[in-house]
Amino acid sequence: MRLVHVNAADADLAAAWLRDAPGGDPPLLVCDAADAPIAAGLALRHGLEHAVLPDAPDRPEALRLRPLLGRVSPEAVVIAEPSRMVMVFKEGEEQPAWNDRFPAVRVMHALGARRFRFLGRVHDLSVEIPMLLDGFRNRHAGQRAFVVGNGPSLRNIDMGKLRGEICLGSNRSFMGYGDWGMAFPYWAISDRLQIEMYREEYEAGMDAASIKFVPFEYLGFLRMPNQVPVPMPSEVEAGEHLLTFPQFGETPAMLFNSFTVTIVLIQIAAMMGCNPIVLVGVDHSYPIARVRRRGQDEADPNPTAHIPPAELQRRTRLGFDFWEGNAAQGPTHFTNAYTTNRIFVPPRTAWSEVCYSYCRAWGEAHGVEVVNATPGTQLDSFPTVNFESLF
Template identity: 35%
Template structure:
């Protein structure tokens, strides 16, 4: 391989441990030489298994860019700088999979590859090609969470839910504040006279079935936060596709017990509501005061509709007809029989308590300024007293 290395004919290939079977698939049999970057807990096992593969020049363990560079990482950087590595790919052994709520649409299963994607971006690669059996997609560069770290250090912000209580307060007071909104919050922009600073979504049903509404309702200039799961589906201008670890209410796939809070650009944790993720992002941006408004935490669905049924089943969604009270600040939010995944208020409250503890330990003040809110996890404060 020495001559080929000198000629710069090497591709840096990222593989997670679960995708190692790709090396044995016919689609990849003639691709080489490659330097293999593996996300694994046992690199010695991988070297023993694939170390004699003639396509592979070297096998290096992937690592977080947040850690001091290992010898392997330094070697890759040297090869990139010398031109011996000119492109990078990530291989998957699985076929495209159907979306959860739109089974006819199939996309790559990408969330578990984010640590590899992130490291490749830190190496300086922009457009990164994903390859699987009989498919390939190119992921164009997007702003990553790293670009938002400490952007608003020491400043205050407002994380805005979409509850009907927004109609009880003077929203124009927020025009010059840092604001985080979600989902169909744009329905209020014209009435309030301004757009929010940031916007996000993460509910799988809302992303998959109603993505077109968000694409049409949001201006290109607003920075948007969307889970990396949908980087090849929900293509929005100025979007940051952030890593979100979904859990089952007991433990997360990485072994961390539920609940968990993170202000790290490497991974955020799901808290059963987009509001929780926006709190994490606000903390990542360095906000020292976080105020919640529009977080009514009152769904009027009754115990049956709020039961902890399995998502994806026939009883896992609700519409406006199921609610006994107004659920959002604008009737257009729920018209045309729009569907929603049932809220999990108990899980969300446990998550909120986790965020309160993290903020308390890290010098961040978080309060609820929602009039009439049913969420009592945070200290309440009158909205008008903040101005």
């Protein structure tokens, strides 16, 4: 039985698709609770069954769908006009985004759907979604995990000690896999500049077997095996809101960027039930030569490193400034090749510290220990431990 998700706003699209749909096993129309009357009308007109989806697969009302288990086809259709996501770092380009359909995708995925076809008036996207974050909940309950940053301190420790450990890495961590003799089993990316400007590099460089957590809004844009799409609200729009009310992803419904992918990794490790969570390679220090804003040099070499968030909000906005890797005044990552001929959004250290401290508070409230084993780290939000003492 194929699931076909419909909604009131795009009822005309659903009616046209149902009119022209090929014969065979009749689909089951599904919808959100608010759209139940429209779905019921479409089902009656076309002689189909319909069902209302809860907003998450772990809601008690999801039990009503239990009879569908084992009957649902691997392919589902989502009939909805996507929103327009304007690329921040690719001028004039857009990406269709079906973020508002993620709750329905979660429920249909729990019922057995793995191939999704998203249909709008112009866009037609077919993607495989083999895994969602729901499937990783408590996967490593009570086990130690290492959240590995990409700082230069990794040059000074024996990375071989992490072989066999639960490791979560990010961004260009794959540049170290050859020297370290291992690939991290888990990896994530959240930086819009990195995704939009260097997509091909990530697609070519990533280890195929690694589980890759990527923003759901880039569904169909990044093409790598073993992707796990998760909504990660963009800091371009939500930056100041995260500062006034930091958040921590406690359910598989959403993760929060919080100005650094490292915090995304901490949330994933916590979701997996890992305890303790050990940070390594999180130097939190960036000897950046200059920041350019809208193509012009900023008088302050790196205003994002120390200016209070309230003042920084008035001076610069995410997405409009960057720093050049070739102009760094010292090592910024575990290999110089990481930054050669690349540009980056400046690290929001003053902003991320607010969210790191919230991570610590969340961990203490939930019995999850987060410690920092980075030699020489400048991040004081977590208790520090000696890396060598852990082995």
